[in-house]
Amino acid sequence: MTRLKKLEESFVLPTYAKFPFALARGRGTYVWDEAGNRYLDLYGGHAVCLLGHCPPEVVAAISEQAKRLLFYSNLVYSRVRAQAAKALVRLCDIAGSQVFFCNSGAEANEGAMRLARLATGRARILATTGSFHGRTAAALAATGIDSYKKPAHGLARDVSHVPFGDLAAAQAALGPDVAGFILEPIQSIAGIVAPPAGYLSGLARLCRRHGTMLIFDExxxxxxxxxxxxxxxxxxxxxxxxxxxxxxxxxxPCAAVLAGPRAAARIKSGDLGSTFGGGPLACAAILATLEILTQRRLWRNAARMEALARRTLVFPALREIRGKGLLLGLVLDKPSQEVRDGLLRRRILVGSSQDPRVIRLLPPLTVTAKELALLRGALSDIWEARPAKGASNP
Ligand SMILES: Cc1ncc(COP(=O)(O)O)c(C=O)c1O
Structure with a gap:
């Protein structure tokens, strides 16, 4: 590991804090490091591995697609692109909506704000404090966490922030010049901050009244x-x-903007574009992912596992469990670093957040009761000061 660490640090810019190991492979909810140690991944590769690591159906779909046609741009029609877009539209269930494919979350949010401006002919964007929308210029301008914005200069103008959850503040800020209101329905990086009851539906009503596009960063x-x-x-x-x-x-790598009929109405050729967006390899992965998600209705397991977590993760040092489904924040009574380190020693991966007291859980939607029990056991060992013995290893 020391040699690999040195190699990577010699050639890759040091822009990330890292776990102290290199991963060699993954399967389901588990990953293995180069020394063969197994880790339970309740961080889901940063909320990416929705179906677990290396889901066989997705691996097969991209392998097949890579053999047939690795890439062609949006200048040609593509069956797999059309099917992936249809699957996403069906899943989102918004009548008359259409998809623009791109490559990352930040790019999708840039595209969404551009769409809102095109649809309304207005310039201003409202966003919320505590939000994270990405690191490109407009996405960073909409981000409401100062520490991410400090190193960047020349941020896009025409973006202002209102407090998350404050409907009166949103009402006061909305007006005939506001193109779009962008927010995370639950703020994740902020430390899993859920909206107060009625906030999102109230916001939708207000936006509609003002002709402003409501953008959910999902x-x-x-x-x-x-x-x-x-x-x-x-x-x-x-x-x-x-x-x-x-x-x-x-x-x-892939991303999508889903535009409902009001946002899509005025879009014409050239308004948005991306060389790699909607490429066949990415679309094969999207289609396979959405098919598995839909066939297995995996969101129901997310709801079941949330209920189980709330029932079983009960400790005096755990003040509160925030969030919904499998986007959960364990709020501790003090900074969470020590507990996260303890979990890492027991080979369980979890996430941190902007709130130092919060441990974020973003596991694959396939996570099982047995795997949550491993977390429970590890937390109980940590709080009862029992030594680590690699809890997730067989
Ligand atoms: C809510 C949210 N929006 C946007 C982004 C940016 O996505 P990407 O890193 O793919 O650009 C992130 C990344 O963490 C995110 O959590």
Whole structure:
């Protein structure tokens, strides 16, 4: 590991904090490091591995597609692209919606804001404090966490922020110049912050009244994670635009903007574009991912596992479990670093957040009761100061 660490650090810019190991392979909810140690991945490769690691159906679909046609651009029609778009439209269940494919969450959010501006002919975007929308210029401008914005200069103008969850503030800020209101339905990186009851539906009503496009950034909440196919469905709200990335292709880089009829109405050739977006390999991964998700209705397991987590993860040091489905924040009574380190020693991967007290759980939707019991056992060992013995190893 020391030699690999040195090699990577010599040639890759040091822009990420890292776990102290290199992974060699993954299967289901588990990954193995180069030394052969097995880890239980409750971080889901950063909310990407929705169906678990290396889901066989997705691996087969991309292998087949790679042999047939690895790439051609959007200048040609593509059966797999059309089918992937249809599968996403069906899953989101917004009548008359259409898809634009791109490559990352930030790019999808850029596209969504552009769509809102094109659809309304207005310039201004509203966003919420505590949100994260990506690191490209406009996505970063919409991000409401200062630490991400500090290193960047020359951020896009025409974006202002209102407090998340504050309907009166949204009402005061909306006006005839506002093209779009972008937000994460549940703020993930902020530390799993859920909206107060009625906030999202109230926001939808306000946006409609002002002719403003409501944009749900579903890069983390989407595709079954909240116990319904989308956060929009979980909260029974119909936004004008939804963005997806991370889990969409089970790890093959891809993203999508789903435009409802109001947002799609005025779009014409040249308004949005991307060389790689909607390429056949990515679309094969998207189609296979959405087929498995839909056939197995995996969002129901997300709801079941949330209920189980709430019932069984009960400890004096655990103040609260925030979030919904399998986007959960364990709020501790003090900074969570020590507990995260303890879990890592027991070979269980979890996430941190902007809130130092919060441990984020973003496991594959296929996670089982047995795997949650491993987490419970490890937490109980940590809090009762029992030594680590590699809890997730067979
Ligand atoms: C809610 C949300 N939006 C957008 C992004 C940006 O996605 P990407 O890193 O694919 O550009 C992220 C990434 O973590 C995210 O969590």
């Amino acid at each position: 890069v983390q909440t989407g595709l079954g994670r909240l116990g319904a196919p989308t956060a929009a469905q979980a909260f029974d709200v119909e936004p004008d635009i939804l963005t997806f990335a991370k889990a969409l292709g089970s790890g093959v």
